Amino acid sequence: DQQVKQNSPSLSVQEGRISILNCDYTNSMFDYFLWYKKYPAEGPTFLISISSIKDKNEDGRFTVFLNKSAKHLSLHIVPSQPGDSAVYFCAATSGTYKYIFGTGTRLKVLA
């Protein structure tokens, strides 16, 4: 039972354009959501998070949107840069030690 789903395994975007990565979840108890970026042969690095009391959080070029009624969150990267090419994981937790990760979306930003 996959509680956190990233339905797009890959995404290609032109440099300078917006990248939108999506994530759906099924467990309404999740109250904190995170996005991680992972380069090959490296550990994931934290990008941005959002609490369920908010619907938007912004950090520089990265914005996360949360739609609780649809159980959907998205990560927007504007403008996209070649260095953003990586695998992006969303994760969700309900205030315990369990962070449930999606399967990842591979983003390729084309120069």
Added chain:
Amino acid sequence: DVKVTQSSRYLVKRTGEKVFLECVQDMDHENMFWYRQDPGLGLRLIYFSYDVKMKEKGDIPEGYSVSREKKERFSLILESASTNQTSMYLCASRFSAGLTGELFFGEGSRLTVL
């Protein structure tokens, strides 16, 4: 900056060997985690430790054990390695206060079991 260091980046072991994966964090975090990452499966929790000598099983603990004798160090042990344990292993840590917050990951240990 938080630093999570995993002792071995790449290991090749034979079936049946005992394998130790070591992880050290330098930020006095109470909580430490071991995940494995496999293509198409995301990150799956093997074990969690909320404090020294304390541990909880994650989603896939079978075939693994852990040890946390010191706060900064969390070890993952494969008692008898099998080929289906070939994977990328990721250690992470976090502060326990608030029970949310980001996980800080190490660079990973890619284990191949032949």
